[in-house]
Amino acid sequence: MNLSIRSTILTAAIGAVVMSGAAFAGHHEDKKNIVETAAGNPDFSTLVAAVQAAGLVDTLSGEGPFTVFAPTNAAFEKLPAGTVDSLLLPENRDQLVSVLTYHVVAGEVTAEQVVTLDSAxxxxGQDVTISVDGETVKINDATVTTADIKASNGVIHVIDTVILPQ
Known part of the structure; x- marks a missing residue:
């Protein structure tokens, strides 16, 4: 598909995704960093708890910029029973860090830039696959439900499934 057509499709898809994200009102506010933005939304309480348990608060509150594919609480609930509790145990911190850092890309990748990428x-250290099919934008098997939530140190794209590294 040529870039112009693909760009038009993606622009329409992103518009639909952003409009469907009305629950994330104020997502253009960028005075808060990524962690503060996530902590201010109850749909990210599991993610915030995981970031705290992994010791990544300072990193994700830092200068960045970062792109975070942020799973909601509902996304974490899709994992097998006991997975989140197990990952939050101190002895599983390395595994938790691996999972969480698999949701982060260094640099700011806006929805508009996704058009040019097949992976990131x-x-x-591992790549995620990026695909666009009609109005659906996917990161591996996760669907982006809200794009381009701006933060002072990057951008958050809400996803409906926790993505797991190899």
Whole structure:
């Protein structure tokens, strides 16, 4: 598909995704950093608890910029029973860090830039696959439900599934 047509499709898709994200009102506010933005939304309480348990608050509150594919509480609930509790245990911190850093890309990648990408390298060192199919934007098997929530140190894209590294 040529870039112009793909760009038009993606622009329409992103518009639909952003409009469907009315629950994330104020998502253009960028005075708060990524952690503060996530902590201010109850749909991210599991993610915030995981970031705290992994010791990543200072990193994700830092200068950045970062792109975070942020799973909601409902996304975490899709994991097998006991997975989140197990990951939050101190002895599983390395595994938790691996999972969380797989949701982060160094630099700011806006929805508009997704058009040019088939993949992105995460902070954990592994790539995620990016695909666009009609109005659906996917990161691996996760669907982006809200795009471009601006923060002072990057951008958050809300996803409906926790993505797991290899």
């Amino acid at each position: 390298t995460t902070v954990n």
